[in-house]
Every structure is written in structure tokens, then in C-alpha cells.
Amino acid sequence: MLTSDKKKHSNSAWQSALTIALSAASTLLSLLVQHLGFTEANIVVIYLLSVLITSRYTKGYAYGIAASVISILSFNFFFTIPLYTFKVEDKSYYFTFVVMLLSAVFTSALTSKLIHTKEVTDDRERQAHILYSLTSSLAKTSEIKDVARVSAKCLSNLLQCDILCILESCSKPLMFSAKSGNLEVKSEEIDFNKMETILKNRCSFPVNVRSRCISHICFPLELEDMIKSNEFLFDSMVMQITIAMEREILIEEKENAKTETQNERFKNNLLRSISHDLRTPLTRITGASEMLYHSLEDKESLRLVSEIYDDSRWLTRLVENVLSLTRIQEGRLALNIKKEAVEEIVAASIARASKYYPDHKISIILPDDVLFVPMDGKLIEQVLMNLVDNAIKHTTPENEIRVSIWPEGGKVWFEVYNNGLGIDEKDLPNLFKMFYVGSNRMQDARQGMGLGLSICKAIINYHGGDIFVENNDEGGATFRFYLKQ
Structure with a gap:
């Protein structure tokens, strides 16, 4: 196989030989025409024709100009008196030489330019055909592996060489290899060391x-010079493959998101249906057990x-949390915002907690002035109930639970101490995540579903506030949230 330099040298020698051969042929033909009695004008036309033919079958302006100069010298040597010398006795021939040279040069330049334009047009048409063939083939793919397989096969057929396409997006690199003239594309899993070796030995x-590399298109090293000279074409082909792979990735992500959304909707509908069905019997059980408690001895x-x-009340709160969760996830958490007296909301929450947990003592610290804060009273009451319930899970009746309220900087702070x-340090970053259950609680505390605190955060965020938690130095933990005044 010839190298690029050898090819250039061979082409140059061939074009030089062609130029000389055409010039010699035109001279012989002119001698024949002169012998037949034709005028010098016919001889000039023959030389112009040889210049045109030279420009047509050679590349560049140099050969056409060289043919023009050779034609002038040949015409002077063979057809002007004195013959077979480069001397000119008739001065009018100088004008003929100049006109002949300019005509030959301009004709050669125009012909070379037209040929170059045609070559550029043909090259662009070829590139457009290659890109169209690649694009139309990639349009029929249905997943990223198909894109890699079709890319290797199509590029191999178009460029008549062996092509490798290596996918990195799989758990293990997957290589698709296509050989020129072979319709079958082979695929095999390779390790990363082999992949690195292939990338080093190929373009x-x-x-x-x-910004993440998901694949490599590998060409033989023999195409390196062609790749550099047709950089736009190869960049365009890689861009088409990139677009096809990105399209398949987006389709896959969309399908996964659609499936996840459907599963989430199904889960929410199931939870909502079960919760609604449980509320009525639980209310009856709670009411009946309370009546029996006061009538039995x-x-x-x-x-x-x-x-x-106690169990029925615990289940009732669990059902209420599940219903709140489904409303939050579906964006149906309707807020009935109006100014509420903070003291009334806190008192109602503590009254319910004291009723459920009579053995635990809960103290309240309120400011001297009555505070009115824009809020949904029922939801904030649920937040305080969940926070107090969480505090009870981590305390005994001998421990202290304190609810404090104070205004500061245009905000009203609520604190449950x-x-x-306390809370395990590894649980703190995840405490407000949905379905996360902390590990540190009293032994007789019921295992929840990890919804209470996540619902608290969602409700507070819906109000435009935020909620925080920290362990106390002396033991225990403090939950703190704020609402805007």
C-alpha cells in the first residue's frame, strides 16, 4: 500500500509526463496541419486545445501554465522564421506570442477553477450522501445498543474498512465490530484493559x-490522514451518532419516568383507598373502646x-399521616391560610397529646402578647402533634417535654424540646426523608412508617417556612420551625 508521500510523488510525475506528452503531440499535429497547407491560426488553435486538455486532466494551475509556455516556445521554434531557433525576425510575432500566452493562461486557469469547483461539489455531495445514509439508518434504531451496531455496520460499508464501536454505558464495555463487506456485526463484552489497548492502537x-463519554467510534490507523483531511465529515458522523444515542437515552429515561409515575400514582391511589376504608372502622373501634373503658370496673x-x-388511636394517626402524604405527593394539599391565634393552636395540640398520653407532662412557654400568624390551623396543629408524638417516643414520663413560642425578626418560632x-447522629441528615425510621427510640415505642416528620417538613415548606432539628448537650433533642408573620 502506497504512503501519502509516494502517492503525491507518483501523481506529480504522471501529470508532468502528461503535460510534456500533450505538448509534443500538439507540435506533431501542428506540423501535419502545416504540411497540409493550413494557416498559423489553425496551429495556434491546436496549441490552445492542448493547453485545455492539459488543464482538464491535471490538478492545479502550474501544469496549465507550463503547457502554455511550452506551446509558445514550440510555436516559436517550429513555425516562425528563422525555423528551429528561438529568434524572431518579424516583430509582429511578439504580439501573437503575448496574445497566445494570455489566452492559454486564462483558459487554463478557468478550466482548472471549473474542475476544482466540480471536485468540491462532488466531494460535498459524497459527504451529504454518507451523512444521509448514516442518519437514515440511525433513525430506525430503537435502543442504544442498536445505535452502536448500526453505526459500526454503516460506517464500515461507507468507508470500506473495519469499524469498532465500544459502549461504555453498559455495566461492562460492549464492543461491536463490523468488517468491510461483511453484513454481520459481532458483539462481545470486553474488560477495561482491552478497551484501553484498542483505543491506543486505533483512531x-x-x-x-x-459531558459523559458513553461510547467510542474506532477507525483503523491507515485512515488517519483521510480523517484529518475530512475532519468536518468525520465530526459530522460522530455528531449524528451522538444525537442518536442521546435520543435513545432520553427515550429510556422518559419511559422509566413514566413507569415510575404510574407506579407512584397506583401506590397513592392504593394508600388513599385503604386509608379511607380504615378510617370508619377505626373511629368506631376508638369510640366503642372509650365507652367500654368508662363503663367497666x-x-x-x-x-x-x-x-x-391506644392501638386504635395510633392507627388513626397513622391513617391520617398516610392521607396527608398522598395529598402532598399529588399536589392536592389545599391550604386554608388565615390569621390564627398561636396560643389556641398550641393549646389544642397539647390538649390532644395530654389526652392520648396522660402520663407525660408537657409544659408550654408563650410570649406575653397574643400572636396572630397567617397559617392553616389544622395543618400546624398536626405538625405540633407529630413533633410532640416524636418527643414522647424518645422520653419516659419522668423526662421533660417543653413547647416554646417566640417572635423574632418577622418570624414566629415554634420549638419542641x-x-x-436524643437522636442518633447518623439519623440526623435523613430524619425528614419520607419512610425513614430512626433507630434510637424507647423500647416500648411503636414502630412508625417514617411519615410524620416528612409530612411536618412538607407542611412547613408549603407555608414558606423551614424546620430544623438538633441534639441537646444535656441530652434529648430539639425540633424548631418558623412561620412568617
């Missing part, structure tokens, strides 16, 4: 999607009824 173009019966009552077990 490769990375395919980047969102036997200690064992009272204990059993008390446990039924306890000096019980």
Missing part, C-alpha cells in the same frame, strides 16, 4: 452525552380495653 472519536378488662383504645434519649 478513536469519543461520543459524549451530557374489672381491672383486667380495663387493661385490655385501654390497649385497644425534650431531654430524653
Whole structure:
């Protein structure tokens, strides 16, 4: 196989020989025409024709100009008196030489320019055909592996060489290899060391999607010079492959998101249906157990009824949290914002908590002035109930639970403090995440679903506030949130 330099030298020698041969042929033809009795004008036309033919079958302006000079010298040597010398006795021939030279040069230049324009047009048409063939083939793909397979096959057929396409987006690099003239595209899993070796021994173009390399298109080293001279074409081909792969990635992500959305909707509908169905029997169980508790006298019966009552109340709060969760996830959490007296909301929350947990003592610290804050009273009451319930899970009746309220900097702060077990440090960053259950709680505390605190955060955020948690130095933990005044 000839190298690029050898090819250039061979082409140059061939074009030089062609120029000389055409000049010699035109001289012989002119001698024949002169012998037949034709005039010098016919001889000039023959030389112009040889210049045109030279320009047509050679590349560049140099050969046409050289043919023009050779024609003038040949005409002077063979057809002007004195013959077979370069001397000119008739001065009018100088004008003939100049006109002949200019005509030959301009004709050669125009012909060379037309030929160059045609070559550029043909080259662009060829590139457009290659890109169209590649694009039309990629349009029929349905997944990223198909894109890699079709890319290797199409490029191999178009460029008549062996092509490799390596996918990095898989768990293990997957290589598709296509050989020239072979319709079958082979695929195999390779390790990263082999992939690195292949990339070193071939010209490769990375395919980047969102600043991440997902594939490599590998060409033989023999095409390196052709790639450099047709950089735009190869960049365009890689761009088409990149667009096709990105399209398949986006389609896959869209399908995954659609499936996830459908699963989430199904889950929410299921939770909502179950929660609604449970509310009525739970309310009846709670009411019936409370009535039995006040009417029975036997200690064992009272204990059993008390446990039924406590469990039913716990299940009721769990159902309310699930319903709140579904409303939040579906964006149906309607806020009824109006100015509420903070003292009334806190008192109602503590009253409900004291009713459910009579053994725990909860203290309240309120400011001297009555505070009115824009809020949805029922939702903020639910937040305080969840926070107090969380404090009870981490304390015993002997521990302190304190609810404090104070205004500061255009905000009203709510704080629920306890000096019980506190929260495990590894749980703090995840405490407000949905379905996250902390590990540090009292042994007899019920295992929740990890919804209470996440619902608290969602409600507070809906109000334009924020919620925080920290462990106390003396033990226990403090939850703190604010609402704007």
C-alpha cells in the first residue's frame, strides 16, 4: 500500500509526463496541419486545445501554465522564421506570442477553477450522501445498543474498512465490530484493559452525552490522514451518532419516568383507598373502646380495653399521616391560610397529646402578647402533634417535654424540646426523608412508617417556612420551625 508521500510523488510525475506528452503531440499535429497547407491560426488553435486538455486532466494551475509556455516556445521554434531557433525576425510575432500566452493562461486557469469547483461539489455531495445514509439508518434504531451496531455496520460499508464501536454505558464495555463487506456485526463484552489497548492502537472519536463519554467510534490507523483531511465529515458522523444515542437515552429515561409515575400514582391511589376504608372502622373501634373503658370496673378488662383504645388511636394517626402524604405527593394539599391565634393552636395540640398520653407532662412557654400568624390551623396543629408524638417516643414520663413560642425578626418560632434519649447522629441528615425510621427510640415505642416528620417538613415548606432539628448537650433533642408573620 502506497504512503501519502509516494502517492503525491507518483501523481506529480504522471501529470508532468502528461503535460510534456500533450505538448509534443500538439507540435506533431501542428506540423501535419502545416504540411497540409493550413494557416498559423489553425496551429495556434491546436496549441490552445492542448493547453485545455492539459488543464482538464491535471490538478492545479502550474501544469496549465507550463503547457502554455511550452506551446509558445514550440510555436516559436517550429513555425516562425528563422525555423528551429528561438529568434524572431518579424516583430509582429511578439504580439501573437503575448496574445497566445494570455489566452492559454486564462483558459487554463478557468478550466482548472471549473474542475476544482466540480471536485468540491462532488466531494460535498459524497459527504451529504454518507451523512444521509448514516442518519437514515440511525433513525430506525430503537435502543442504544442498536445505535452502536448500526453505526459500526454503516460506517464500515461507507468507508470500506473495519469499524469498532465500544459502549461504555453498559455495566461492562460492549464492543461491536463490523468488517468491510461483511453484513454481520459481532458483539462481545470486553474488560477495561482491552478497551484501553484498542483505543491506543486505533483512531478513536469519543461520543459524549451530557459531558459523559458513553461510547467510542474506532477507525483503523491507515485512515488517519483521510480523517484529518475530512475532519468536518468525520465530526459530522460522530455528531449524528451522538444525537442518536442521546435520543435513545432520553427515550429510556422518559419511559422509566413514566413507569415510575404510574407506579407512584397506583401506590397513592392504593394508600388513599385503604386509608379511607380504615378510617370508619377505626373511629368506631376508638369510640366503642372509650365507652367500654368508662363503663367497666374489672381491672383486667380495663387493661385490655385501654390497649385497644391506644392501638386504635395510633392507627388513626397513622391513617391520617398516610392521607396527608398522598395529598402532598399529588399536589392536592389545599391550604386554608388565615390569621390564627398561636396560643389556641398550641393549646389544642397539647390538649390532644395530654389526652392520648396522660402520663407525660408537657409544659408550654408563650410570649406575653397574643400572636396572630397567617397559617392553616389544622395543618400546624398536626405538625405540633407529630413533633410532640416524636418527643414522647424518645422520653419516659419522668423526662421533660417543653413547647416554646417566640417572635423574632418577622418570624414566629415554634420549638419542641425534650431531654430524653436524643437522636442518633447518623439519623440526623435523613430524619425528614419520607419512610425513614430512626433507630434510637424507647423500647416500648411503636414502630412508625417514617411519615410524620416528612409530612411536618412538607407542611412547613408549603407555608414558606423551614424546620430544623438538633441534639441537646444535656441530652434529648430539639425540633424548631418558623412561620412568617
